[in-house]
Amino acid sequence: MGTELLREFNCQRCNQIFYVCRCCYRGQSYCCDECREINQRESHQESQHLYRTSDNGRKKNREGSNRRRLNKTKKNKHNVKNVADVSSTPLPPSIIIIPPQHNMPPCCHKCGRTGRIVKEFPRREYGDNRKQPFSTPNRVFQ
Numbered sequence: 242m243g244t245e246l247l248r249e250f251n252c253q254r255c256n257q258i259f260y261v262c263r264c265c266y267r268g269q270s271y272c273c274d275e276c277r278e279i280n281q282r283e284s285h286q287e288s289q290h291l292y293r294t295s296d297n298g299r300k301k302n303r304e305g306s307n308r309r310r311l312n313k314t315k316k317n318k319h320n321v322k323n324v325a326d327v328s329s330t331p332l333p334p335s336i337i338i339i340p341p342q343h344n345m346p347p348c349c350h351k352c353g354r355t356g357r358i359v360k361e362f363p364r365r366e367y368g369d370n371r372k373q374p375f376s377t378p379n380r381v382f383q
Contacts, residue, residue, distance in 0.1 A: 245356030246363075247347055256332050263362050265351035272350065 247260040254276035254325060261269055263306040292298040348355045 243352045245349070246359050247349060247354075247356045247360055248360070248362060249347075252276055258357065260347045261351060262349040262354050262356060265349055266362070269350075336353040 245262050246320065247262050248266065250259055250261060250272075251257070252259065253270045253274035257272045259269075259272045271280065295300060346355045347358055
């Protein structure tokens with residue numbers, strides 16, 4: 242078994258350097274699940290803002306506000322208390338950045354295998370990829 246090949250990546254969120262081996266590589270661009278979730282949440286919020294400021298978004302917002310206003314007056318008639326929605330408040334990011342240890346060999350972020358760093362993984366050669374001459378059609382023997 243040869244040495245494992247590792248690629249170096251920078252996290253798109255926190256810019257931390259991390260390594261991934263060939264067998265664990267699935268197009269990662271974040272160092273951890275927390276960075277990925279925070280970035281997805283921010284991207285979703287940006288998309289929602291763009292939608293809300295469009296004509297369709299403003300129309301839906303108006304309809305929803307009217308619907309909530311009507312429901313609120315109906316609930317107040319029945320003495321139902323309103324509960325504040327705490328799910329819409331954003332949570333502060335709690336990213337823990339681990340400083341790199343220079344005396345440790347680079348290892349895969351997923352499985353922990355150590356190896357050699359390469360810029361790109363080499364192409365895998367499956368089967369016999371040599372150029373084969375075109376086969377001649379079957380001849381009919383007389």
